[in-house]
Amino acid sequence: NESYKSEFIELKKWLKDRKFEDANLVPACFPGTGRGLRSRTSLQEGQMIISLPESCLLTTDTVIQSSLGPYIQKWKPPPSPILALCTFLVTEKHAGVLSPWKPYLDILPTWYTCPACLEPEVVDLLPKPLKAKAKEQRAHVQEFFASSRAFFSSLQPLFVEAVGSVFSYSAFLWAWCTVNTRAVYLRPRRHECLSAEPDTCALAPFLDLLNHSPHVQVKAAFNKETACYEIRAASRCRRHEEVFICYGPHGNRRLLLEYGFVSPRNPHACVPVSREMLVKYLPSADQQMHKKISILKDHGFIENLTFGWDGPSWRLLTALKLLCLEAEKFTCWKKVLLGEVISDINEKTSLDIAQKICYQFIEETTAVLQKVSHMKEQKVSLINQLTLVETLWTEELRILKASAEIISKLCADPLP
Numbered sequence: 001n002e003s004y005k006s007e008f009i010e011l012k013k014w015l016k017d018r019k020f021e022d023a024n025l026v027p028a029c030f031p032g033t034g035r036g037l038r039s040r041t042s043l044q045e046g047q048m049i050i051s052l053p054e055s056c057l058l059t060t061d062t063v064i065q066s067s068l069g070p071y072i073q074k075w076k077p078p079p080s081p082i083l084a085l086c087t088f089l090v091t092e093k094h095a096g097v098l099s100p101w102k103p104y105l106d107i108l109p110t111w112y113t114c115p116a117c118l119e120p121e122v123v124d125l126l127p128k129p130l131k132a133k134a135k136e137q138r139a140h141v142q143e144f145f146a147s148s149r150a151f152f153s154s155l156q157p158l159f160v161e162a163v164g165s166v167f168s169y170s171a172f173l174w175a176w177c178t179v180n181t182r183a184v185y186l187r188p189r190r191h192e193c194l195s196a197e198p199d200t201c202a203l204a205p206f207l208d209l210l211n212h213s214p215h216v217q218v219k220a221a222f223n224k225e226t227a228c229y230e231i232r233a234a235s236r237c238r239r240h241e242e243v244f245i246c247y248g249p250h251g252n253r254r255l256l257l258e259y260g261f262v263s264p265r266n267p268h269a270c271v272p273v274s275r276e277m278l279v280k281y282l283p284s285a286d287q288q289m290h291k292k293i294s295i296l297k298d299h300g301f302i303e304n305l306t307f308g309w310d311g312p313s314w315r316l317l318t319a320l321k322l323l324c325l326e327a328e329k330f331t332c333w334k335k336v337l338l339g340e341v342i343s344d345i346n347e348k349t350s351l352d353i354a355q356k357i358c359y360q361f362i363e364e365t366t367a368v369l370q371k372v373s374h375m376k377e378q379k380v381s382l383i384n385q386l387t388l389v390e391t392l393w394t395e396e397l398r399i400l401k402a403s404a405e406i407i408s409k410l411c412a413d414p415l416p
């Protein structure tokens with residue numbers, strides 16, 4: 001239980017002043033998921049989990065009505081909605097005790113584990129496609145910061161200190177991560193003084209203490225009639241247990257990229273197979289290989305080929321069956337895409353290749369895990385970041401092992 005902590009007592013008072021009171025949800029620290037909210041009572045399907053009045057939400061309306069408003073209205077080209085929110089967070093954090101948002105700012109994390117915040121040597125340990133996206137994210141935030149500097153300079157009259165010291169890269173990165181990992185979605189709004197990019201983010205104090213579970217369902221939206229952001233349970237929650245919401249049916253790579261965490265036993269998690277890996281174990285002398293690959297491309301079968309908890313995906317097996325088609329059966333390619341069995345040999349060869357790919361992945365994953373474990377011993381300061389990466393790979397190894405077992409069964413009895 002964390003509700004006795006002074007920052008939560010202050011937050012509760014602040015929320016009460018804004019017409020929000022909740023006796024059921026209690027901030028607490030949970031093994032595995034960290035800080036979140038616990039329910040004092042059991043929650044039934046359809047029951048309201050939380051209903052947060054509009055007066056508690058931090059949106060671009062809040063920013064425009066603040067002392068930043070006139071500066072935003074003057075600035076050309078108009079700042080984006082995200083820039084407005086980030087600027088507000090940095091400004092209010094800097095204001096300290098003078099900020100009316102202090103009780104909320106005080107419960108925000110002081111650091112994040114989004115890829116943009118990870119050390120380059122940790123990013124290097126990520127799976128290749130995720131590594132590329134992590135680098136893109138970092139480059140995006142750096143470029144966003146660099147291109148916003150002139151706007152920050154225009155705010156100098158609001159500060160005693162040099163704006164450069166208030167709007168440092170680390171302060172901006174913190175604000176960007178706060179918005180990106182915690183904001184809820186609101187229907188797009190439009191302000192003439194902001195750019196045309198979608199203005200859909202709102203920070204929702206207290207409500208944003210709810211952690212994600214891929215196993216729950218909720219209904220969340222702003223209710224115009226009650227003027228509250230409401231979340232209703234779509235599945236049951238037992239009393240005294242952590243209350244979860246679902247951020248979306250995301251796999252672990254996406255959760256890490258967007259929110260900086262990984263969900264163990266995530267049913268949406270999978271291990272993707274790249275194009276290079278798909279063809280690696282095929283006979284190189286196949287004259288029809290180019291044609292086969294262009295058929296796969298034309299029919300959208302080259303992306304999203306995965307190993308999952310329940311084995312190689314249907315798409316992966318179908319792509320492999322087409323790539324393994326014997327020369328004399330090539331004309332049957334349409335039937336393959338429709339899921340028809342062409343021959344025993346085609347079924348067997350494609351499964352063999354799926355197995356080889358899976359075994360290679362298992363080997364590679366085990367090697368990375370060893371490297372991470374080594375680094376954890378040597379770089380103690382990076383332990384949190386390394387543990388995150390380790391959890392991702394450990395989950396992927398579990399998925400691959402589950403897939404390998406299923407393939408072995410299918411190999412023993414390909415046409416049950």
Ligand SMILES: C[S@@+](CC[C@H](N)C(=O)[O-])C[C@H]1O[C@@H](n2cnc3c(N)ncnc32)[C@H](O)[C@@H]1O
Nearest residue numbers: 032033035181182208209210211212259260261
């Ligand atoms: C909206 S906040 C939820 C509250 C947050 N745990 C806190 O203490 O402020 C979202 C962040 O919580 C963490 N989180 C959410 N669900 C999680 C989970 N199932 N496991 C671990 N961390 C989780 C991630 O850091 C994520 O970026």
